[in-house]
Amino acid sequence: MTAPPHEAHPARPGRALPDTQQGMRRRNLARVMHTVSAEGPLSRAAVASRIGLTRAAVSTLVDELVRSGLLEELGPERPGRVGRPGSALAVSAQGPAGIGAEIGVDHLAVCAVDLRGRVRARAVRYGSNRGRSPEPVLAQLTGLVRQVVSEAEAEGLWPAGIAVAVPGLVARDGRTVVRAPNLDWHDADLGALLPADLPPTVDNEANFGALAELWLGDGTPRDFLHVSAEIGIGAAVVFDGRLLRGTRGFAGELGHVPVHPDGPDCACGGRGCLEQYAGEKAVLRAAGVEPGEDRVGLLAGRAAQGDEDVRRALREAGTALGIALTGAVNLLDPEGVVLGGALAGLAPWLLPSLREELARRTAGPACPVAVSELGPQGPLLGAAHSVVRAVLDDPGALARQV
Amino acid sequence: MTAPPHEAHPARPGRALPDTQQGMRRRNLARVMHTVSAEGPLSRAAVASRIGLTRAAVSTLVDELVRSGLLEELGPERPGRVGRPGSALAVSAQGPAGIGAEIGVDHLAVCAVDLRGRVRARAVRYGSNRGRSPEPVLAQLTGLVRQVVSEAEAEGLWPAGIAVAVPGLVARDGRTVVRAPNLDWHDADLGALLPADLPPTVDNEANFGALAELWLGDGTPRDFLHVSAEIGIGAAVVFDGRLLRGTRGFAGELGHVPVHPDGPDCACGGRGCLEQYAGEKAVLRAAGVEPGEDRVGLLAGRAAQGDEDVRRALREAGTALGIALTGAVNLLDPEGVVLGGALAGLAPWLLPSLREELARRTAGPACPVAVSELGPQGPLLGAAHSVVRAVLDDPGALARQV
Structure with a gap:
């Protein structure tokens, strides 16, 4: 598989898909991904029976997901690992990864989580960010992101998007920190301060913490x-x-x-x-x-x-x-x-x-x-998993770009 | 049009339709109903362009809705009323009606609202309900419901469902009043005390008031x-x-x-x-x-x-x-x-x-x-409109039964 360019970031979570044949196909791709993610490894027949589509319809969807590197076949290439050879599908351990980042008052952290939900790379830098202006903090964070992305790439992963947790109020544009009193930041557009090849989603750390709890708790x-x-x-x-x-x-x-x-x-x-x-x-x-x-x-x-x-x-x-x-x-x-x-x-x-x-x-x-x-790990994990969930929720958005 | 039996009550609001061809058809029926309801009278071509389906697809959907008495054609039968004869569709003024009921501490009220949102019949009875047991209160309410339904039927309407607003906490089953302190009611199953031919949805008066505000404000x-x-x-x-x-x-x-x-x-x-x-x-x-x-x-x-x-x-x-x-x-x-x-x-x-x-x-x-x-009218109107909205949200559920 060829790693797609970094511009390939998935849809924002929760985006509704249009009610057309094309929208239905994309929703069905998502149902296949979620089913394999939650219950895999599964055969195509098992996926078909769980989501109530025909085996033929599921095979077409699965082929597309395998081609895009989102699913992998645990087949004859890996005999003995599961049931009958060639029969089982799993979410790919080498496809897209979610990059989570956290700007804390006393630290910066970045991690990469694969589609199976495992943390595959991580970097932390301790030191107070209180009263520092956003530019140097984001420059440092970008360094950590580059380091984590490069570690993830060495394992065959590629970044599907980045989400940043901050201790402050974030506008609904998902990039502007309106007020972060403990950093003394006001109206800071973090979107403009992070690498252009990996546009981030910025959100409040309590929100990402809650999502981590919902998804992983x-x-x-x-x-x-x-x-x-x-x-x-x-x-x-x-x-x-x-x-x-x-x-x-x-x-x-x-x-x-x-x-x-x-x-x-x-x-x-x-x-x-x-x-x-x-x-x-x-x-x-x-x-x-x-x-x-x-x-x-x-x-x-x-x-x-x-x-x-x-x-x-x-x-x-x-x-x-x-x-x-x-x-x-x-x-x-x-x-x-x-x-x-x-x-x-x-x-x-x-x-x-x-x-x-x-x-x-x-x-x-x-x-x-x-x-x-999850305690203090919640926001960072929630951020990374929000990217992974966006891929699972609309794999068609990535599949088209690959 | 023949009035269907009273058992024909629509889906509860907010029910998700399955993601199948059949579900898509029902969602498209709903889009036609909502479009005509919000912007009608409209021609078939205008509906098609607003919801982005072909004229032929829209015609099939419209035919079904006209057949079920949910839409009417303001055509040659009513010349001069709108644009070109035979071209305009409107939500039916003689199809299903939403019956709203309110149990207040000091009054009982019932009304019938047609699909166009107009109140077509209404009945009120003043007198304290404080400390009365649910049975006689609901018997009285049933009398008012019968009166309003009979008035509505005289105008060519038929009840699509009934919703009851109460000043208390209602369980998520939509029929049990868990606690209504000012009536001194506890764990009262109002569903069992209302006519079996018209199963009600019971909800808190503040909820119906808010919905009225959302829909009518x-x-x-x-x-x-x-x-x-x-x-x-x-x-x-x-x-x-x-x-x-x-x-x-x-x-x-x-x-x-x-x-x-x-x-x-x-x-x-x-x-x-x-x-x-x-x-x-x-x-x-x-x-x-x-x-x-x-x-x-x-x-x-x-x-x-x-x-x-x-x-x-x-x-x-x-x-x-x-x-x-x-x-x-x-x-x-x-x-x-x-x-x-x-x-x-x-x-x-x-x-x-x-x-x-x-x-x-x-x-x-x-x-x-x-x-x-809307003030004190909110809960009663919200109740009646909740039934009307359920019809607009899933007209296919009624259409099949007519």
Whole structure:
């Protein structure tokens, strides 16, 4: 297979395909890909019976996907690996890869995930990005992307697209960071600062974290609220397996839900917002801990050692989270709440008071609160997998270009 | 046209059609219906050009819809009414009708709406339903339904389905009222109490009010939060033109969002919920007004006369609504908020403090708040139109049965 040029990036997720013969063919290509991805290796006959098309129709679709390098036949070339030789199909381990990138306040990270969902290359650079302007940060990120892409290419993969997670509000154009207070970025067009041969999709880290939870989490419901934190507190609302983005793309600002409406002023213009009680700065202050590197690790360490000031600060943050989540749960009636990002690491000390608050404010059974197993890895994995999902959701878009 | 039996009720709204030739045909029938409904009268050629199918394909679809009584030809039979004779199609004014019903705390109402969206028959019965058991209330409602159906039939319409709005939480089965505190109903299966020949869809009145706003409101955005009140305060979240129902069907409980978390106990199990500040009972108490008939009219009348106690009570309710809505807006980033139901009638005295609170808690431009023009009619109209929309969304389901 020849690697296509980097311009070949897939459709944005969720794009509706037109209701024509051509659209139907592309939807059927997607059904084949998803079926093999979820249940493979499978024979053509098994795929046909699962999606309710004829064996002949499926063979035509499969041929196209094999030709484009999206599916591979585990056939006579690899005897003994599965059932009867030549009969089984699998998602390709050497086709397109999703490149995920994360701009954190204290680090940059990039990874490549293949169509089977495995991380095949990864690069991280630690160091504060707070107050740096976007240009040098993006230049550094581009270096990491080049490094990861080159490692992936050495394994026979090629980049199908890149998605970038940022700790801030992103416009619905999927490239402009409107506001990232902890980086001090405003109206930064990241699309213009990343390599032109690999146009990125930029999104909020809480959104990518929630999508990672939806796609990779064990038993994650399809209707849930994902609460995460890096420095600020963000949330993402997933309903019926879809991310609710909001009109401007700003949905999920749980950090600015009023908890005590007459409480301290907040930079958002409000008063007594959740971030004034459960944001990193507020917790560090309440715990009497000096801000430094790896603040979450520091808080977790002290709490584990029994530091009563830290434990009290986290308990109170949990109570404030419980009040804000009571409102969110009443409004949205999700199947569950998942704590991700930095909150996952602090869950042992946040959860008891959070759950207590939710329970005492609810007449019936309280909404279940779980802790993400992906934790801080969520946003990076979610970004990479969003590219992979876009390929699975519309393989025809790539197949035509190959 | 022969009226089909009452069992012929359409698909529930939002049901996805399968991705087959048959499904594609039904989606195309829906596109023809929606196009003629939105832009008719239209010629077959005009429909074809608008939906991008050939004239021949459209003619086949149109013939089926005319045969089923869903479209009518404004042809030679009605010369002079539109353009060239025989050329124009319109949605039928004598085909199926949507029956909407509303169970209010103080009234029952039923109406019939034709496919053109016009109310063709209506019946109302005033009198408190508080504390009455579901059986006699539903028997009375059934009487009103029979009366409205018979009036509609006299005009050549036939009922395509019935939808019932209730002031309470409805399970996702669309027939069981889980909890309607102001009626004192719990786990009441209304489906079993309505005529078997016309199986109903039951939903919360705030949901139907929001749908009415979406479908009938002038310039209503596709992403909005609809806040309404009868006795309690409800809300409905509409995103991308879809109602967000929640896992159990309980989404939109804005009335139980904590406003002052240490405030008075609430029947929901919480403390300081919005309903403790802006619910009808709380406002009447704060205003020093005795509960009686037409409480909204009473409050509005006194406020208009300059009663300072009533005005202060409504101002404070507006502030509480503003705090709760700040949280909701931060979480959902809607394009706007619409005040409906009883709140619409009190808007002149609620809105200033509500808007001020939202604005002072928001750094950028505050989310716009509009007042519904449908007001208390919203839920009943939303119910009837939900049946009409189901016919427009899947006319093939009815066409097959006719």
